[in-house]
């Protein structure tokens with residue numbers, strides 16, 4: 730399980746790390762236009778997080794693999810995503826769609842990375858919602874790392 734190749738992202742960094750994990754969560758898209766997805770339903774989301782940087786920390790890590798999983802898994806696993814403060818029923822820019830969940834994951838990871846001394850960056854989040862549907866989120870270069 731969890732072994733597949735992902736679209737790669739071009740970047741200027743010497744080190745790149747990837748972490749795969751999954752989490753089970755329910756959601757609904759609070760808009761009629763979303764059709765069946767406006768009804769509450771669940772997925773086993775599969776995520777691949779890509780982090781890059783030039784500097785390692787005091788133990789030779791870009792960042793601990795397990796910490797990346799913990800940050801996201803502990804927050805979202807076995808939850809109703811609509812209840813999380815990162816999402817909002819009344820603002821379509823914050824509905825828990827695959828696109829917005831991927832962006833949210835990237836932002837949460839980056840918030841943590843910004844607290845570290847070696848300051849790596851999250852450059853890609855691959856998020857699979859169903860066996861046939863996935864999204865990729867990449868922050869604009871200028872947003873988290875040099876353009």
Ligand SMILES: Nc1nc2c(c(=O)[nH]1)N=C([C@H](O)[C@H](O)COP(=O)(O)OP(=O)(O)OP(=O)(O)O)CN2
Pocket residue numbers: 766825826827828858859860861862
């Ligand atoms: N651009 C997006 N489109 C859809 C999203 C989304 O987040 N972004 N979400 C949904 C639903 O939540 C649904 O869970 C996934 O839909 P879909 O891929 O259509 O699911 P199926 O398993 O039914 O796909 P099939 O390939 O037809 O079996 C919908 N759209």
Ligand SMILES: [Zn+2]
Pocket residue numbers: 756766770771772858
């Ligand atoms: Zn769904």
